[in-house]
Amino acid sequence: MISYIIRRLCLILPTLLGIMLINFTLVQFVPGGPIEQIIAGLESDASVFDNMAGGAGEIRDISKAESYLGSKGLPEDFIADLEVQFGFDKPPLTRFLDMLWDYARFDFGESYFRSISVTELILEKMPVSLSLGLWTTLLAYLISIPLGIRKAVRDGTAFDSWTSSLIIIGYAIPGFLFAILLLVLFAGGSYLKLFPLRGLVSPDFADLSLWHKVLDYFWHIALPVLASTISAFATLTLLTKNAFLDEIRKHYVITARAKGLSEKGVLYGHVFRNAMLIVIAGFPAVFVSVFFGSSLIIETIFSLDGLGRMGFEAAVARDYPVVFGTLFIFSLIGLLIGLISDLMYIWIDPRIDFEKRLS
Numbered sequence: 001m002i003s004y005i006i007r008r009l010c011l012i013l014p015t016l017l018g019i020m021l022i023n024f025t026l027v028q029f030v031p032g033g034p035i036e037q038i039i040a041g042l043e044s045d046a047s048v049f050d051n052m053a054g055g056a057g058e059i060r061d062i063s064k065a066e067s068y069l070g071s072k073g074l075p076e077d078f079i080a081d082l083e084v085q086f087g088f089d090k091p092p093l094t095r096f097l098d099m100l101w102d103y104a105r106f107d108f109g110e111s112y113f114r115s116i117s118v119t120e121l122i123l124e125k126m127p128v129s130l131s132l133g134l135w136t137t138l139l140a141y142l143i144s145i146p147l148g149i150r151k152a153v154r155d156g157t158a159f160d161s162w163t164s165s166l167i168i169i170g171y172a173i174p175g176f177l178f179a180i181l182l183l184v185l186f187a188g189g190s191y192l193k194l195f196p197l198r199g200l201v202s203p204d205f206a207d208l209s210l211w212h213k214v215l216d217y218f219w220h221i222a223l224p225v226l227a228s229t230i231s232a233f234a235t236l237t238l239l240t241k242n243a244f245l246d247e248i249r250k251h252y253v254i255t256a257r258a259k260g261l262s263e264k265g266v267l268y269g270h271v272f273r274n275a276m277l278i279v280i281a282g283f284p285a286v287f288v289s290v291f292f293g294s295s296l297i298i299e300t301i302f303s304l305d306g307l308g309r310m311g312f313e314a315a316v317a318r319d320y321p322v323v324f325g326t327l328f329i330f331s332l333i334g335l336l337i338g339l340i341s342d343l344m345y346i347w348i349d350p351r352i353d354f355e356k357r358l359s
Contacts, residue, residue, distance in 0.1 A: 141283070145240050148244065175227055183301065183302075195219065200304055224299075224302045240279050
C-alpha cells in the first residue's frame, strides 16, 4: 500500500505540471490581457472626462483637458512600466518557470487589481463555497441513500415508478432554472417571502446571539443548498439503487435467505457493506464536483461572494495571479482527493488491492 501511495504522489507532480502548462499556453493566445484591460479603462475614463468638459465650455480647464491623452493614446513609457510591473517584459517561458518556482514555495502572488494576496483572497471567499459544497453533499447523501435502498427493495413497484419519474424530472431541470424558481416562489419574487434574497448572513449577524447566528446562517443557506442538491441527489439515488440491486441478486444473498435470516438482516448485515462501497468511497469526489462545479451559477443567482464568482471575475478581468493560483490549488486538491477516494475503497473493502493491479 505504501508503494502505491508513493507512486500516486509521484504522478501528481507531472499531472499538475501538465495542467499548468496547457492553461498557461492557452492564455498566451487569448486577446485582451490585463494591460489591455487597464488601457481600455483609462481611455474610457478619459473619453468620459472629455465629453463632460465639452458640455460645459465656460468652466473647462484647458490645461487638464490637454494633459489627458484620452483618444490620443497612452504614452509608450507608461505601457512599458505596466509591462515591467506585471512581468510581461520577460519571455513566456521565463514567466512560466518563475511562476512554478513561486508556486513550489506556495507563493501565489498578489491580485493585479486588488491589494490582497491570492491566498488571502481564497481564504476570504472559502466559507461561502465550503458551505455550499459541504451541505449540498451531506443533504444529497442523507436523502439519496435511504431512497435508493427503498427503491432497490421495492424495484418494479408503483413506489419505484413514481419516484423514478420525480428523479428524472429533477435531473432534467437545470440548476440555475430551479434556483430562479426558488427565488420567485420563496424569496419575495412574486409569491412568498420566506427566505432572504441574497447573502450568506444578515447585516446584523455580528450582533446576534449564538443560537440566532446559527438560525440566520441556515436561513440564508437553505435555498442555495436546495438548488445545488437537485442534480447530485438524482444521480446518487440511482447509483445507490443500482448498486443494491446488483448485490441483492447475488448468490450469497440467496444463501443468507435460505438460512432463515430476516430480510432486514440480509439487507443490512450482508448487502449494505458491499453495495455502499462505490457510494461511500465516492464521497470525496462528489464533494469536490459540487464544490467546484455548480458554485458559479448558484453564487451568482443568490449574490453569494464565493470562489465561483471570484474565479469568473478574475478570468474576465484577466487577473492572472488569481486565475493560475486558484487553478494550481484546486488541481492539487482534486488530485489528492482522487488518491483519498482510492484509499477509502481499500478501507471499506480490504479485498481491493491496487498494488496487484499495477504490478
